[in-house]
Structures are given as structure tokens and as C-alpha cells.
Amino acid sequence: MTSLPNLLRAASKLKYEHADGEYIDFYPEPEFEAPEETRRWFMAWTGNPIADYSPFLVFGGDGTGGRAAVWRVDGEKPIEDQPIVFFGSEGELGVVAANSRAYIRLLAGGIGPYEAIAYEGLQRPVHESFAKLASDNGIDLSSDLWEVVRSAQAAFPNFEAHIRALCS
Template identity: 35%
Template sequence: MTDENLTLPAVLVEAHTAGFFHEHSGHDFDPYDTFMGSGEMIEWWQNWTNDPMAGAPPFRAFGQDGTGGLAAFWLRNPGHPLDRQSVVFLGSEGEYTLIARDLGDYLWLLANGVGPLETVDGIERVPEPIPALTTIAQRHTGSARRSTTEVIAAAQAQFPAFEALLNAHAPAE
């Protein structure tokens, strides 16, 4: 038995259950009820990097797409609160990107009607704001609406550091 804390932040659970994923039928994302356990995350990371010796990854996965790609917090700044860590996507085919610079920005993506993986695959519809999620994002962040463009630009500003981390774990060719 482990005493690993797998509890998701309450605001993340609230946002994921506020109806977004049920209202957008073509959306390919399954939020988890808890974080992926560390043993399963290590195994996933070893497979993803093709390195059976890869240690514990700096990620806490909270959902996946239909192919097994993960949405996760990137624990970039040890010791900082989880809601201040970046949100990333690690695809089953090796694709990766930053989704949001922190939990607040992730909530704004949802509030703007944009799912986490649409930032990877592209937004193929006209997103419409979701009032219930706007309320959650405003309550959590204390800020006015952040546009999808602003959220993605802020995340991409951190991309070089994310890419350097992943390149350090890429298998030798």
C-alpha cells in the first residue's frame, strides 16, 4: 500500500465535471478521477522515451486521449504549488506541446470552449465560451477572461525549456 497522494486539485475536478466534455461529442479527451499513479507513470514514460532505464518523469497525468496520449502537469518548478505548474500534452506517437502555462490558463482554455488536445490537433470548430467554466476560471484566477490566443502564446513562451527536457530523454538514434 502506498501513501501517494493521487487527489486532483478540486478546481480541476470541478471544471472537468462542469459539462464541457459531455457537450462536445467529438472531443477526444477522458479526464481521470485521480492522478495516474507513479508506477504507471514511470512505465508510460519508459515506453514513451523508449528507455527502460528512464526514471520518474516530472509529470502528473490527469487525463488522456483515445490513443493513450496524456494531459499532465509538468513539475517544472519543484516546490511550487501544483496549480502554478505548466500543463502539457505527451502524445502516443511522440508528439508533445505545452497546453497552458498553469492551471488557471488551462481553466481559461476550457472556459473559452477549447479542449486540452485541440491545442495540439487544431481547433476545427468555432469555440463558444461556456458560462459555467468562465465562472470557475474567474473564481480560481481572479482575473478577466484570457483569450485562447493569449493562453497558447504564454504556454509557448516556455516551450524551449520543455523541448530541452524531452530531448534530454530522447532515445539515441
């Protein structure tokens, strides 16, 4: 089984609740999901028993059953440099961040995978625990939060169409 990259592992250990009681709707796993479980989930999500699930490494989900995954789209890049994507329980779908560092930037801004896809423009207070993780790892917190999402989606414009084409 493939291990979580260091940043995702560190993020999985933090509390997703803000000091004011707000929370990021995400429940991380300490390791990537087992391939057999990912196969069953992807088959159910797409309705396609032969859809290729292997590019996706699921590392958590939201309260409704949506899942976040690393999408291994470029075999030349390490896992931490691959995009983060989200598959919602009600068909929401999209690229969340271009890589693990950009994903941590979103979490520092109080935005999780579901929020990044479903609530463009949502403004939340800085999440101090993730901001510290970002700062400790040299991640720039001055970048526009929603530009992180838009630039990731622009970098992978065919993701949604590709996945929808797999659905039966």
C-alpha cells in the first residue's frame, strides 16, 4: 500500500474544527485507502465495473460520503506533486488543488475538498493549525485562496469530462 506523503500525513493528524466551532467538512485517513476499497467505491460512483480506478489514491472524505483523492495523472511526478480531486456523494466533481502544498494552503484558509468544489468564493477565518503547518513547510499564505482552486482547475481542464465519460 502506498503511504501518504508527509504533508498529507501531517494534515491527517490535525483537528479540522476551528476554535470558533466552525469546521472543515473532511475526515482524513492516516493512510491511503486500500486499492480494493477504492475499486468498489469507484465502480459504484461511476456505475462502470471496468472504469480504471488505479490513478486515484483516496485519503479521506466528507460527512456525506464524498471522497478526496490524489489523482496520479503524471507518472513522472511524485505523489505530493499530483493534483488533489474530489468526488461528491451527489455527483459533485472537480480538481481541488494542483498538489499537496496547494491543498494545505486551502486547509489553512478553512476550505476543504468539498467546500472547494461546492462553495466557490466561501470566506472563512484562517485555520490556525493548518496555517502553522503551511508556515512550517514554507507554503505561501498570501496567495489568493480561490486562485489556488481556479489555477488547479485550469491546469487540468479535462478532469471532469474524463470522469463523466467513464460513467455509465
